[in-house]
Amino acid sequence: MKKRFSLLFLAILLVLSACGKEDASPEAKGNDEIGKSDTASEEKETNTDGEATEYAPLELTKTNVQVGNEPIPGDLEHLHVVKDGKYTYFIGNEADHTTFSVSVVKGNTWTEKEVKSKIQIDNPENEVLNDYITESGHSLLVELKRDYSEVVDYYKLTMNPSGKIDSKLIYKFEPEEFTSMRMDRIHGSDGKEYLYLMDTNDDSFTIYDDDGKEWAVFENKNDIDVPFITGFSNGTFLDVDKKMLYIAETTIPKAFKNIIDLKEGDFVWDESGQEVRYDLKRDTFYGLYKPYEDWMYDLSSDGHGHYSLSYSMMGQEGLVQVSTASIPEDLEFNNPTMIVGKKAINVYTEVTYKGKPTIQKYTFDRID
Numbered sequence: 001m002k003k004r005f006s007l008l009f010l011a012i013l014l015v016l017s018a019c020g021k022e023d024a025s026p027e028a029k030g031n032d033e034i035g036k037s038d039t040a041s042e043e044k045e046t047n048t049d050g051e052a053t054e055y056a057p058l059e060l061t062k063t064n065v066q067v068g069n070e071p072i073p074g075d076l077e078h079l080h081v082v083k084d085g086k087y088t089y090f091i092g093n094e095a096d097h098t099t100f101s102v103s104v105v106k107g108n109t110w111t112e113k114e115v116k117s118k119i120q121i122d123n124p125e126n127e128v129l130n131d132y133i134t135e136s137g138h139s140l141l142v143e144l145k146r147d148y149s150e151v152v153d154y155y156k157l158t159m160n161p162s163g164k165i166d167s168k169l170i171y172k173f174e175p176e177e178f179t180s181m182r183m184d185r186i187h188g189s190d191g192k193e194y195l196y197l198m199d200t201n202d203d204s205f206t207i208y209d210d211d212g213k214e215w216a217v218f219e220n221k222n223d224i225d226v227p228f229i230t231g232f233s234n235g236t237f238l239d240v241d242k243k244m245l246y247i248a249e250t251t252i253p254k255a256f257k258n259i260i261d262l263k264e265g266d267f268v269w270d271e272s273g274q275e276v277r278y279d280l281k282r283d284t285f286y287g288l289y290k291p292y293e294d295w296m297y298d299l300s301s302d303g304h305g306h307y308s309l310s311y312s313m314m315g316q317e318g319l320v321q322v323s324t325a326s327i328p329e330d331l332e333f334n335n336p337t338m339i340v341g342k343k344a345i346n347v348y349t350e351v352t353y354k355g356k357p358t359i360q361k362y363t364f365d366r367i368d
Helices: 002-033 036-045 175-179
Strands: 060-064 080-084 087-093 099-106 109-118 128-136 139-146 151-159 165-173 181-188 193-199 204-208 214-218 237-239 244-248 256-261 277-279 287-292 295-301 307-314 319-326 334-340 344-353 356-365
Touching: 080 128, 080 139, 080 334, 087 151, 099 151, 128 193, 165 193, 181 287, 237 287, 287 334, 295 334
Parallel strands: 181 237
Antiparallel strands: 060 356, 080 087, 087 099, 099 109, 128 139, 139 151, 151 165, 181 193, 193 204, 204 214, 237 244, 244 256, 256 277, 287 295, 295 307, 307 319, 334 344, 344 356
């Protein structure tokens, strides 16, 4: 009798063990493979009871009325802000487009003021007509358009605590490439900028990271009609972890985007064979937007000087706005920018404080 009971007990254990292994695959394996950001999103979408999670609203938690406890050192027109560890760099560029002025804050004290650095460009006889500058992680990505030769240089600028800048030429777009090639930049979900080079003959393209290294190649083997990216005006962005490119269907900003799966080399299609359209819930990104993992942060204006910071989750079919907060309207608001950190979102703006040009900082705690 005891022997039969022992055998029965052992059989039950084997059945339970088999069920456990069956539950662990393939669904559980799939969850492990979707990555940290995916798992975090699922945990935030539902709680342990399977009910939708309620997010805390975005709130302004801190205001620094005068960064560095002093007015802005010198002229920081066209302000760019980069944070790297304990140091925050405030960078302005001069009329020649190649000279930069860097002031450094540690804690809330200016440690360096107006340190000048110049990009050493080749063929300096070719005048730089204009520039386009954006933050890329802990660095700046600078696009320099050279006189009428159609040459475009892309530089990566890295700051150090002394205020000096290290510049690196990461890509040179040559005149002969203009016959069929088009180049622009896209925001990555890792907080960095990526270069996008398309051959309009066959709509194939290559994506480079901000060091100029080839990151992805789309050969367009299926001969799909890929719209050309027109930069930040249309809300194009790159999901770095999933290797998904969200791209506008025309040069006109649209609320819907096509999705290209760079791993598969094709559009994402639905069950009926139609292109999956991604709804951005708005007509355009009017202002500054930054994707970060499975989230999108948007600092936008209504065109009348009223700014707001919104916070959206990237759902399956489109962005899902979680929260929005208004920037104080009683302050002068000029040339705003923001840095999305691990714990907080810092919005910087140039204001007049006690009659002096000043940088103010608004801090919003992240709620994801």
